[in-house]
Amino acid sequence: MSHTVEQIALKSSSPGTQRFLKVHRFNAAKPGPKVYMQAALHADEWPGLLTLQHLITELMDLDKRDLLRGEIVIVPYANPIGMDQRLNGVVLGRHSFSAEGNFNRHWPDFSAVTKAVRDQDPQSSVEQYRQALRKAVAQLPTQTPLAELKATLLELSIDADIVLDLHCDSQALVHIYANYRQRQDSQLLAQCMRSPIVLLEDEPGGSPFDAAHILPWIAIESESCPVSCFTATIELRGFADVDDQLAKVDAQGLVNFLSAKDVIQAAPSMIETRVLTTDLEAVDSVRATATGIVCWTKELGEWVEKGELIAEVVDLLADSPAAGRTAIYSRTRGMLFTTNIGKLVCEGDNIGKIAGTEVLVNETGEGLLSL
Numbered sequence: 621m622s623h624t625v626e627q628i629a630l631k632s633s634s635p636g637t638q639r640f641l642k643v644h645r646f647n648a649a650k651p652g653p654k655v656y657m658q659a660a661l662h663a664d665e666w667p668g669l670l671t672l673q674h675l676i677t678e679l680m681d682l683d684k685r686d687l688l689r690g691e692i693v694i695v696p697y698a699n700p701i702g703m704d705q706r707l708n709g710v711v712l713g714r715h716s717f718s719a720e721g722n723f724n725r726h727w728p729d730f731s732a733v734t735k736a737v738r739d740q741d742p743q744s745s746v747e748q749y750r751q752a753l754r755k756a757v758a759q760l761p762t763q764t765p766l767a768e769l770k771a772t773l774l775e776l777s778i779d780a781d782i783v784l785d786l787h788c789d790s791q792a793l794v795h796i797y798a799n800y801r802q803r804q805d806s807q808l809l810a811q812c813m814r815s816p817i818v819l820l821e822d823e824p825g826g827s828p829f830d831a832a833h834i835l836p837w838i839a840i841e842s843e844s845c846p847v848s849c850f851t852a853t854i855e856l857r858g859f860a861d862v863d864d865q866l867a868k869v870d871a872q873g874l875v876n877f878l879s880a881k882d883v884i885q886a887a888p889s890m891i892e893t894r895v896l897t898t899d900l901e902a903v904d905s906v907r908a909t910a911t912g913i914v915c916w917t918k919e920l921g922e923w924v925e926k927g928e929l930i931a932e933v934v935d936l937l938a939d940s941p942a943a944g945r946t947a948i949y950s951r952t953r954g955m956l957f958t959t960n961i962g963k964l965v966c967e968g969d970n971i972g973k974i975a976g977t978e979v980l981v982n983e984t985g986e987g988l989l990s991l
């Protein structure tokens with residue numbers, strides 16, 4: 621058996637308190653890739669927390685049966701700082717209370733590290749690049765609790781062959797964000813996870829966690845040195861989609877993917893899924909056209925046509941409620957795959973997303989990910 625559990629003490633920002641990360645490792649005797657998985661870097665996104673509990677149980681069983689290869693590292697909750705940010709009983713885990721921004725933005729870019737190794741010796745091995753990456757991570761600043769948390773997570777993940785970051789949206793179908801260079805593995809992951817949508821990008825902007833793992837490889841990508849880390853962000857539906865049944869399905873999806881990548885030596889249990897793979901630039905953010913209560917006329921997963929009515933905003937100030945409705949029409953043809961759980965909206969709010977196939981003009985000039 622190769623399962624070990626480690627507890628890593630983290631810096632605390634207030635006297636008399638202490639935070640910890642838990643790390644589950646499966647270090648199989650048989651050689652194989654290194655896989656890293658974490659949940660709830662956005663600390664208010666909880667489906668992945670339960671999914672990883674089910675996955676660990678499953679892996680412990682597979683480990684006993686000697687069916688694992690390589691190394692699997694699981695951080696079952698990635699952000700104890702964010703989980704502690706409660707205001708009036710609500711966990712606000714997307715942005716740091718310490719004014720250090722969105723927890724899944726501003727991760728370091730180690731492209732200069734791999735480029736320096738390549739410039740010194742173009743024949744450098746993947747392991748030599750990884751050594752340099754580990755060294756660079758060890759030198760990251762750790763003066764704040766969040767900086768230290770980021771450095772700790774990177775120390776565990778930067779040299780992995782596969783990095784999966786589990787998030788969720790507000791209300792949503794399962795969907796996957798990945799780099800367009802990794803279309804094949806992303807589609808395989810989607811099949812395994814029964815995810816109907818894969819969104820591919822070249823550079824999402826904002827420097828999320830997954831980009832920190834792929835950018836150093838893209839920087840030196842060549843025929844002799846292919847991108848040596850598959851990384852994806854998996855959105856496990858919406859905030860409220862946390863129950864044992866869904867978590868079991870998603871844990872099985874991760875087991876399927878690890879089986880397909882030969883990290884688990886067992887046949888995957890697949891169910892054929894129709895997957896829409898498209899550009900992240902073909903995702904339209906639906907904006908509220910007025911202030912009021914939004915009423916959707918389309919369900920998640922429905923296809924909509926360009927110009928079709930998808931929602932109405934009910935104006936609470938209207939003298940005649942029936943006349944006080946403002947229509948929202950789809951600006952693209954595609955699948956409605958996320959909507960906001962909050963129904964009281966302000967004009968201009970992003971309230972949903974439609975995945976189409978036509979690349980759209982970026983009207984705001986912002987990065988491709990929401991803030």
Ligand SMILES: [Zn+2]
Pocket residue numbers: 662665724787788
């Ligand atoms: Zn998230």
